[in-house]
Amino acid sequence: MQRDQAPSQPIDRDALARLWRMALDEDGADADVTARLVFVEDRPATVQVRARAPGVFAGCVLLDLLADLYRNGLSVKVNVDDGATLARGTEIACLGGPARRIVAIERTLLNFLQHLSGVATLTRRFVEAVAGTQARIYDTRKTIPGLRALAKYAVRCGGGFNHRFGLHDAVLVKDNHLAGIPADQLAIAATEMLRRRMTLDRQPAFIEFEADDLAQVDELLRVAGINVILLDNFTLEQMREAVALRDRLALASQVELEASGNVTLDTVGAVAATGVDRIAVGALTHSAPALDIGMDFA
Numbered sequence: 001m002q003r004d005q006a007p008s009q010p011i012d013r014d015a016l017a018r019l020w021r022m023a024l025d026e027d028g029a030d031a032d033v034t035a036r037l038v039f040v041e042d043r044p045a046t047v048q049v050r051a052r053a054p055g056v057f058a059g060c061v062l063l064d065l066l067a068d069l070y071r072n073g074l075s076v077k078v079n080v081d082d083g084a085t086l087a088r089g090t091e092i093a094c095l096g097g098p099a100r101r102i103v104a105i106e107r108t109l110l111n112f113l114q115h116l117s118g119v120a121t122l123t124r125r126f127v128e129a130v131a132g133t134q135a136r137i138y139d140t141r142k143t144i145p146g147l148r149a150l151a152k153y154a155v156r157c158g159g160g161f162n163h164r165f166g167l168h169d170a171v172l173v174k175d176n177h178l179a180g181i182p183a184d185q186l187a188i189a190a191t192e193m194l195r196r197r198m199t200l201d202r203q204p205a206f207i208e209f210e211a212d213d214l215a216q217v218d219e220l221l222r223v224a225g226i227n228v229i230l231l232d233n234f235t236l237e238q239m240r241e242a243v244a245l246r247d248r249l250a251l252a253s254q255v256e257l258e259a260s261g262n263v264t265l266d267t268v269g270a271v272a273a274t275g276v277d278r279i280a281v282g283a284l285t286h287s288a289p290a291l292d293i294g295m296d297f298a
Contacts, residue, residue, distance in 0.1 A: 058113075123288075138280045
């Protein structure tokens with residue numbers, strides 16, 4: 001684990017099973033009236049899950065769960081790995097079992113796979129846009145409630161990195177926490193905050209402070225124990241100056257600089273070229289378009 005990254009949260013299988021059951025209940029899967037009318041006799045069926053557009057796959061954890069949950073009534077053969085590049089028409093998986101069961105879970109399964117693969121696909125595009133630089137792409141906490149573990153898993157499938165999972169695992173002191181503290185007193189205030197870390201029940205994975213301008217960066221670089229400084233909505237020139245300031249103090253191995261604020265695919269390359277170490281992109285999880293994935297009967 002890098003010092004600036006919270007431990008990746010493993011997918012809790014029990015929690016995932018509950019989420020799957022909740023999604024099926026929402027869809028009324030156990031009372032599929034259409035299937036009861038169409039399939040008078042519940043015949044066996046085989047279906048292929050295929051990509052209908054190019055992208056990056058994320059979802060093996062869900063397909064593995066289905067193989068376990070329905071081990072006595074549904075066969076699941078997965079043909080690709082998480083992070084695999086999909087061409088249009090790629091067969092992702094093959095399912096076999098009672099037709100009623102398959103059509104009852106079809107939409108729910110595709111909803112999950114389309115969303116997760118959409119996140120992975122967008123993440124891969126950002127990762128590729130910063131190739132050749134030292135910058136790494138990080139997600140944020142801007143996730144759909146209840147789907148954070150899966151969304152962050154999908155980011156990893158796309159080649160990105162996870163920021164803190166929640167409020168519990170890392171310290172991120174933002175502008176609202178610092179409101180009312182004069183810039184020339186920031187180092188003193190930050191030092192006092194760090195002294196209190198030993199009172200925590202668990203030690204955070206990393207300590208990060210947000211800076212709104214170069215004066216705050218200068219103050220925060222004076223404080224031992226800060227792992228990351230967040231450059232919030234800095235211009236490209238300000239980012240370059242922050243990197244130069246950090247490097248002049250020979251702190252590159254101790255303090256990483258993170259860019260954040262309306263980063264897009266059009267701008268991320270220029271942001272990475274400033275020399276920042278990490279770029280936080282909320283769009284990875286709050287604005288990723290679903291990848292078109294379909295299910296067809298053989």
